[in-house]
Amino acid sequence: MKRRAIVFAGSAVAGLIAIAAIAQQQSGESDVDGVTFFGEPVTSDEIALGQDLYAANCASCHGVDLEGQPDWKRRLDSDRMPAPPHDETGHTWHHADRQLFIITKLGVGGVVPGYESDMPAFEGMLTDAEIRAVLAFIKSTWPDRQRAFQAEVTANDEGGS
Numbered sequence: 001m002k003r004r005a006i007v008f009a010g011s012a013v014a015g016l017i018a019i020a021a022i023a024q025q026q027s028g029e030s031d032v033d034g035v036t037f038f039g040e041p042v043t044s045d046e047i048a049l050g051q052d053l054y055a056a057n058c059a060s061c062h063g064v065d066l067e068g069q070p071d072w073k074r075r076l077d078s079d080r081m082p083a084p085p086h087d088e089t090g091h092t093w094h095h096a097d098r099q100l101f102i103i104t105k106l107g108v109g110g111v112v113p114g115y116e117s118d119m120p121a122f123e124g125m126l127t128d129a130e131i132r133a134v135l136a137f138i139k140s141t142w143p144d145r146q147r148a149f150q151a152e153v154t155a156n157d158e159g160g161s
């Protein structure tokens with residue numbers, strides 16, 4: 001009798017795991033926690049892609065945990081700025097989606113012409129879809145307050161919604 005109860009419990013657990021796996025698969029098609037980019041919902045597959053792209057292309061300067069370079073508010077000897085954090089302690093969330101996209105694609109010079117910076121332009125290295133994915137990943141890590149603030153900035157940004 002006892003043995004049968006254990007077998008039954010085991011198959012119930014297996015059933016739950018199967019349901020969880022299906023739910024996870026389906027979430028690949030739905031939006032994640034309301035993260036949007038240019039007003040479009042972002043999928044969990046895009047966020048996962050963005051996480052890999054972040055590790056390969058951005059973490060060396062902006063930090064594995066998005067923490068930025070040490071002492072990032074102080075200019076380097078080269079007179080350029082270090083890489084700021086992309087988490088809530090930085091100011092990435094102060095900028096609209098359009099600005100973040102342009103900075104990543106064209107470098108800071110894309111928004112401030114002539115500005116000298118160590119931030120590379122990723123045009124030709126990442127596709128527009130990959131840039132969107134990496135920025136969506138960054139956005140998905142922000143707490144609600146920063147995400148709501150940045151959504152507001154994006155909504156008010158002319159042509160950037």
Ligand code: HEC
Pocket residue numbers: 053054057058059060061062080081082083084090091092093100103104108116117118119120122134135
């Ligand atoms: C070689 C180092 C380096 C790499 C790699 C790098 N960045 Fe940067 N990034 C910087 C620096 C330095 C700044 C600060 C620019 C300045 O103010 O002069 C910056 C600034 C930025 C900003 C503006 C942040 C703000 O608050 O103003 C964004 C957005 C950004 N980077 C995104 C990315 C993304 C996305 C990647 C990867 C695809 C990446 N960066 C890879 C060095 C780097």
